[in-house]
Amino acid sequence: MSDPEDTKAGLRRLKQAMVDDVLKASDQEVLAQFAEDLGSAEANAKHMREAFEKTILLANKDRLHSARAGVAAGKVPSSAPAIPIAEARARLRQVLAAHADDETFTLAARKESELTDADVLDMLEAMRDLGLIE
Amino acid sequence: MTPAEMLLQELGVTDPGEIDLEAIAHHVGARVRYRALCGCEAHILGCNGAAVITIKNDSSPRRKRFSIAHELGHWRFHRGKALVCRVDDYKPRDALSPEKVADSYAADLLMPRYLFQPQARGLGKLTFDMVDKLGRIFKTSLTATSIRLIDLDHVPAFVICHGPRGRKWFARAACVPRHWFPREDLDSDSFAFGVQFGRRPDDPAPRKIDADAWFDRPDASRFVVREQTVRISEDETLSLVIVEDERMLEG
Numbered sequence: 001m002s003d004p005e006d007t008k009a010g011l012r013r014l015k016q017a018m019v020d021d022v023l024k025a026s027d028q029e030v031l032a033q034f035a036e037d038l039g040s041a042e043a044n045a046k047h048m049r050e051a052f053e054k055t056i057l058l059a060n061k062d063r064l065h066s067a068r069a070g071v072a073a074g075k076v077p078s079s080a081p082a083i084p085i086a087e088a089r090a091r092l093r094q095v096l097a098a099h100a101d102d103e104t105f106t107l108a109a110r111k112e113s114e115l116t117d118a119d120v121l122d123m124l125e126a127m128r129d130l131g132l133i134e
Numbered sequence: 135m136t137p138a139e140m141l142l143q144e145l146g147v148t149d150p151g152e153i154d155l156e157a158i159a160h161h162v163g164a165r166v167r168y169r170a171l172c173g174c175e176a177h178i179l180g181c182n183g184a185a186v187i188t189i190k191n192d193s194s195p196r197r198k199r200f201s202i203a204h205e206l207g208h209w210r211f212h213r214g215k216a217l218v219c220r221v222d223d224y225k226p227r228d229a230l231s232p233e234k235v236a237d238s239y240a241a242d243l244l245m246p247r248y249l250f251q252p253q254a255r256g257l258g259k260l261t262f263d264m265v266d267k268l269g270r271i272f273k274t275s276l277t278a279t280s281i282r283l284i285d286l287d288h289v290p291a292f293v294i295c296h297g298p299r300g301r302k303w304f305a306r307a308a309c310v311p312r313h314w315f316p317r318e319d320l321d322s323d324s325f326a327f328g329v330q331f332g333r334r335p336d337d338p339a340p341r342k343i344d345a346d347a348w349f350d351r352p353d354a355s356r357f358v359v360r361e362q363t364v365r366i367s368e369d370e371t372l373s374l375v376i377v378e379d380e381r382m383l384e385g
Contacts, residue, residue, distance in 0.1 A: 061152075063145050063146065102214075106208070106213050107177075109177035118172050122169045
C-alpha cells in the first residue's frame, strides 16, 4: 500500500502539470478543447451569465422584502389640526413662495388656485409630514 | 435597461406580481398615501431625500398604480423642481415634456421589458383579448397595455383612439414606415365607425379590411389590414390596426 502523503504529493504535481498545460495553451486551443468536451463556449458563457444575473436578482429580493416591511411599519394615520381654509391657502402660498428657488424642494401638482379646499388641506398635511411646516 | 427597469432589478423583481409600487416608493424615499383628492389624480411633494405621494383614493386600482408610477417618474427625473401638472390617462404625447418623461417611466416600471416581452410573446397574436390578458398580469389598463405593445414594436401595428370629433391620438410600431399615417376622421367603411357612431358592439377579433379605410394614401387601396375596435369610455373607441402585408413595411 502506498504512503498517503506520497499520493497527495503526486496529486499536487498532477494538478500543477494540468494547470501549467492550460496556462501554456493559446486561447484558440483552450476554446477548441472546451468545444470538444462541453460544446459551444458562447452558449456556455451565455448560460453562466444568465445564471449569474438570476442569482443577483434573487439576492436583491431582500431589498424588496425590507421595503415591504418598511411600508407596513409606516402605516400610521396622521391627524391634521383644523385650520380655516383662507388661512390654509395663505399658508400654502407662503410655503410655496419660500421654496420657489429651493433645489431640495420637489413639487408636481396643480396650481394652488386650481386646488380645492380639501386638496389644499391635504397638501399642508404632506408638508407637515415632510417637516416643511410645524 | 431603463432607470425604472434598473430599479426593479435592484429590488430583485422577477415576476409582474412583485411590482409592489408602495414598496418601490419606500425604497426610493417616498411614502404613498390615499386621500379624497378633488382637483387632481395625484401629486408629489418632496424635500431633500423624502417625498409624499398622494393618490386619489376613489380611482380604480389600475389608475392608482399608474398614478404612483407616474409620480415616481417625477421623483426620479424632476427632483428639485416645481412643476404644475396633471396626471392624465396614459396616452402618447408628442414632446419630451416632464409629463411624457413621467409617463414613460411609469410604463417602464409597470411593464418592464424584461418581464413584459416574454409574457406578450407567450400570449399569441395581437388582439384586444390578448391585450386584456396582459393587462391583468401587469395590472395595467387596456389603453396603456396596447400602447406599450406598440411602442415595444411587438407587432407591426397601430393603436388609435377616436372620439366623436375624430382621432384623439395614435401610436405606431417603429417597424411601420412613417408615411402610413392614420386618417384624421373615421372612414364610414371602417368597423370603428359603427362602434363609435352606430353603437355597434365591440369587435370580438381583428377582421380584414381594405387599408384605405384607415390610410389616406393613393396606394392604400392595394393593401388589406386587420382591424379590431372596442369602446373604452362613453365617447371613446380604441382600434388596433394590424399590418400583415410586408409590402406595407417597405420604406
